[in-house]
Amino acid sequence: xxxxxxxxxxxxxAFAFGIVFSLPSLLQSDxxxxxxxxLDLQGGLHMxxxxxxxxxxxxxxxxxxxxxxxxxxxxxxxxDNLTMTQNGITLxxxxxxxxxxxxxxxxxxxxxxxLTQNGMVxxxxxxxxxxxxxxxxxxxQAVETIRSRLDLFGLAEPTVAKQGEDKILVEIPGIxxxxxxxxxxxxxxxxxxxxxxxVDEDRAARVSVISEAEAAQYGDVILSxxxxxxxxxxxxxxxxxxxxxxxxxxxxxxxxxPVINFVLNGxxxxxxxxxxxxxxxxxxxxxxxxKVYSAPVINERIGGGKGQISGNFTQQEAxxxxxxxxxxxxxxxxxxxxxxxxxxxxxxxxxxxxxxxLVVGFVxxxxxxxxxxxxxxxxxxxxxxxxxxxxxxxxxxxxxxxTLPGMAGIVLTVGMAVxxxxxxxxxxxxxxxxxxxxxxxxxxxxxxxxxxxxxANITTLIAAIALYVYGTGPIKGFALTIxxxxxxxxxxxxxxxxxxxxxIASKIEKNAIGKWFGIKKEETA
Amino acid sequence: MxxxxxxxxxxxxxYAKRFGLLSLVLVIGSxxxxxxxxxxxxxxxxxxxxIQVKYEQKAPIDEIRKALDATKTFQGAQxxxxxxxxxxxxxxxxxxxxxxxxxxxxxxxxxxxxxKFDIRRVDMVGAKVGSELQEKGMMALVLAVxxxxxxxxYQFEWRFAVASVLALVHDVSIALGAIALLSIEVNLDILxxxxxxxxxxxNDTIIVFDRIRDSIRRTKQMxxxxxxxxxxxxxxxxxxxxxxxxFIVVLFLYLFxxxxxxxxxxxxxxxxxxxxxxxxxxxxxxxxxxxxSIEKFRSKEAEKLKREKxxxxxxxxxxxxxx
Numbered sequence: 001x002x003x004x005x006x007x008x009x010x011x012x013x014a015f016a017f018g019i020v021f022s023l024p025s026l027l028q029s030d031x032x033x034x035x036x037x038x039l040d041l042q043g044g045l046h047m048x049x050x051x052x053x054x055x056x057x058x059x060x061x062x063x064x065x066x067x068x069x070x071x072x073x074x075x076x077x078x079x080d081n082l083t084m085t086q087n088g089i090t091l092x093x094x095x096x097x098x099x100x101x102x103x104x105x106x107x108x109x110x111x112x113x114x115l116t117q118n119g120m121v122x123x124x125x126x127x128x129x130x131x132x133x134x135x136x137x138x139x140x141q142a143v144e145t146i147r148s149r150l151d152l153f154g155l156a157e158p159t160v161a162k163q164g165e166d167k168i169l170v171e172i173p174g175i176x177x178x179x180x181x182x183x184x185x186x187x188x189x190x191x192x193x194x195x196x197x198x199v200d201e202d203r204a205a206r207v208s209v210i211s212e213a214e215a216a217q218y219g220d221v222i223l224s225x226x227x228x229x230x231x232x233x234x235x236x237x238x239x240x241x242x243x244x245x246x247x248x249x250x251x252x253x254x255x256x257x258p259v260i261n262f263v264l265n266g267x268x269x270x271x272x273x274x275x276x277x278x279x280x281x282x283x284x285x286x287x288x289x290x291k292v293y294s295a296p297v298i299n300e301r302i303g304g305g306k307g308q309i310s311g312n313f314t315q316q317e318a319x320x321x322x323x324x325x326x327x328x329x330x331x332x333x334x335x336x337x338x339x340x341x342x343x344x345x346x347x348x349x350x351x352x353x354x355x356x357x358l359v360v361g362f363v364x365x366x367x368x369x370x371x372x373x374x375x376x377x378x379x380x381x382x383x384x385x386x387x388x389x390x391x392x393x394x395x396x397x398x399x400x401x402x403t404l405p406g407m408a409g410i411v412l413t414v415g416m417a418v419x420x421x422x423x424x425x426x427x428x429x430x431x432x433x434x435x436x437x438x439x440x441x442x443x444x445x446x447x448x449x450x451x452x453x454x455x456a457n458i459t460t461l462i463a464a465i466a467l468y469v470y471g472t473g474p475i476k477g478f479a480l481t482i483x484x485x486x487x488x489x490x491x492x493x494x495x496x497x498x499x500x501x502x503x504i505a506s507k508i509e510k511n512a513i514g515k516w517f518g519i520k521k522e523e524t525a
Numbered sequence: 526m527x528x529x530x531x532x533x534x535x536x537x538x539x540y541a542k543r544f545g546l547l548s549l550v551l552v553i554g555s556x557x558x559x560x561x562x563x564x565x566x567x568x569x570x571x572x573x574x575x576i577q578v579k580y581e582q583k584a585p586i587d588e589i590r591k592a593l594d595a596t597k598t599f600q601g602a603q604x605x606x607x608x609x610x611x612x613x614x615x616x617x618x619x620x621x622x623x624x625x626x627x628x629x630x631x632x633x634x635x636x637x638x639x640x641k642f643d644i645r646r647v648d649m650v651g652a653k654v655g656s657e658l659q660e661k662g663m664m665a666l667v668l669a670v671x672x673x674x675x676x677x678x679y680q681f682e683w684r685f686a687v688a689s690v691l692a693l694v695h696d697v698s699i700a701l702g703a704i705a706l707l708s709i710e711v712n713l714d715i716l717x718x719x720x721x722x723x724x725x726x727x728n729d730t731i732i733v734f735d736r737i738r739d740s741i742r743r744t745k746q747m748x749x750x751x752x753x754x755x756x757x758x759x760x761x762x763x764x765x766x767x768x769x770x771x772f773i774v775v776l777f778l779y780l781f782x783x784x785x786x787x788x789x790x791x792x793x794x795x796x797x798x799x800x801x802x803x804x805x806x807x808x809x810x811x812x813x814x815x816x817x818s819i820e821k822f823r824s825k826e827a828e829k830l831k832r833e834k835x836x837x838x839x840x841x842x843x844x845x846x847x848x
Contacts, residue, residue, distance in 0.1 A: 185627065189625050341647040405717055416725070421762055456728040460726075467721075
């Protein structure tokens with residue numbers, strides 16, 4: 001028997017590698033790197049969210065209006081008719097002496113806007129770049145916000161990623177109950193837009209009869225209470241909003257009800273203090289996601305920038321709202337464009353049925369190879385087994401995800417991986433039929449088969465890569481297992497079995513080729 | 526064991542025109558089906574909501590339909606058995622873009638009178654995503670074909686490349702025709718099956734072409750038809766064997782793999798048959814009809830060889846320092 005050659009050494013190493021690194025996944029042990037199961041196999045929630053970025057523009061306009069209002073009041077510039085337009089605001093100055101001061105403010109404090117003047121009417125418009133930036137910002141901010149919410153919620157390994165221009169991919173494995181799922185979805189969806197809004201006390205008495213259009217004329221909006229049907233007439237431009245919030249936590253009111261305590265940053269505290277000082281005796285509404293939670297009367301100037309949201313919360317609601325506030329508001333609401341929920345039981349069924357298909361397919365193909373090719377069929381089967389282990393090992397090492405189509409890919413690989421060996425064995429048979437020696441037949445067989453195997457597999461790989469690049473989710477998993485399977489089968493067939501034949505070729509007697517290669521001796525004469 | 530013990534080659538080329546005609550009829554028929562009957566798009570591409578429900582007993586389909594029709598959201602829902610008597614899928618066209626709103630909650634309420642059940646899967650795909658997935662699928666197909674075209678042109682020559690791509694178009698067309706005919710629901714997994722078929726079928730064809738190339742180099746045979754016959758015959762056992770093993774595993778995948786991947790395995794089953802047929806009977810004659818000639822190929826090969834020799838000579842001269 002010939003000594004070990006480099007091919008056998010490489011094959012044995014690869015096989016050992018396959019066994020060692022696939023064991024953690026196969027035994028589901030606690031140690032080592034394991035294949036991640038896709039959502040379709042372990043159950044979970046997959047969502048593609050769209051971001052309504054036009055709303056981000058709207059709220060940016062609103063915040064411009066808030067800033068302008070605050071600054072003008074602060075500098076005692078008198079103005080009128082401050083209204084919001086599509087991408088900006090207009091206002092009218094009453095005193096010509098204020099124009100220079102106003103222009104200075106607009107230039108210094110309002111980045112990304114242009115100021116145009118028509119008589120005493122000024123228009124502040126967002127530049128196209130600013131609009132685009134705001135939209136992009138809304139998407140990336142939503143990704144960050146949702147991620148941090150899910151983290152704060154304590155979920156294991158959620159995926160939150162930007163997909164394309166304006167979409168967000170959210171994948172959450174291992175959700176146990178529909179109630180949990182519902183809660184998670186609500187947490188994601190919460191815009192968590194906190195606003196402090198002044199009640200329009202001059203017209204508040206008429207709130208039940210006033211129309212929305214009429215309210216808009218006065219620069220007001222009508223918002224309803226979160227729990228009761230009561231309505232409030234509020235100044236549309238808020239005093240301040242949640243962007244100035246630094247912390248939010250669950251606390252308890254005197255009556256031991258869960259409430260949310262929040263803290264404002266320095267700027268927010270100053271605005272809040274100034275406003276409350278000027279508005280003693282009036283009401284200020286605390287508005288979250290366009291619902292009024294409370295509208296207490298201001299008794300005195302409130303310093304320190306601390307506030308409280310109360311609203312008959314359950315413990316769980318208060319907890320989730322605090323998380324949402326802490327992780328920040330979504331600049332724009334998100335909508336679902338694609339959602340897939342797979343229950344854990346279905347995933348387990350899928351694993352079971354595809355494993356059965358894999359085992360049965362493997363056994364039948366293996367038997368077939370032995371019947372057709374004899375002992376060399378056994379060698380081909382060894383290569384096939386190595387192949388399966390190595391695919392699993394490679395996927396585990398790279399942290400690849402195994403999906404249901406991915407399982408199908410592995411099953412398919414069983415059928416395709418024997419192909420290389422079939423090509424080689426057919427070539428060996430041909431040379432044997434010409435009456436050449438076994439050693440020569442093996443050498444020629446491999447040499448003749450190599451180019452064909454190479455070209456055929458590379459073209460298959462091209463199709464698999466195209467599928468990987470343009471596929472999504474489970475399909476990507478399929479493309480991945482097929483690609484790994486193709487590469488590994490080339491390794492096990494071209495190197496592995498070749499090495500073994502090299503070792504034993506001299507031992508194969510001429511009259512044993514029937515046993516070895518499954519062809520009759522008389523043919524080889 | 527051997528299936529084909531052949532001393533002489535089969536006369537495939539004698540029948541090439543007949544097979545060509547058969548293929549042409551099949552392809553045109555498939556196109557006709559695709560354009561008239563069209564595909565039964567699943568929610569991945571058409572958008573909609575799908576809910577898979579498993580009952581503890583036999584699913585009472587009629588009751589389910591009645592209960593669903595009484596509601597606004599699920600009126601006209603499509604209810605079908607899925608894999609077993611206990612399981613059903615409910616499909617509606619509508620989607621809800623509200624994250625907090627969940628179809629499974631509603632279904633639970635609507636169906637609570639029909640028995641004990643477990644909601645196992647809820648898929649919702651918005652129309653926008655559906656059309657995007659469709660676009661991406663087309664891109665994947667086109668990209669794969671272009672990649673294959675380039676590689677085969679480089680490794681063989683353009684007529685082989687075009688012939689193999691035409692064979693691919695043939696296989697994919699007939700498989701798609703069968704999908705339309707059998708009303709198999711077209712989802713992302715069908716796309717995966719079609720692309721796998723692409724890879725599989727080109728694999729088979731390349732093996733045959735490689736044999737033709739090999740035979741041109743080894744023998745003095747000048748008759749292309751005879752040479753093709755010889756090459757196809759020599760690769761016949763390999764083609765049949767590999768097709769058989771792939772067919773076996775796909776068949777088991779179809780039988781045991783579960784309802785979810787049934788469309789996938791069925792498409793592949795058809796694909797394997799068509800792909801094998803085309804690589805034996807269609808691909809090689811195509812290269813001849815495209816004007817492939819042995820002499821030209823040989824002279825090109827000789828030229829290539831000459832260029833390589835020249836390069837080698839230059840290199841050795843350079844190494845010896847004579848240049």
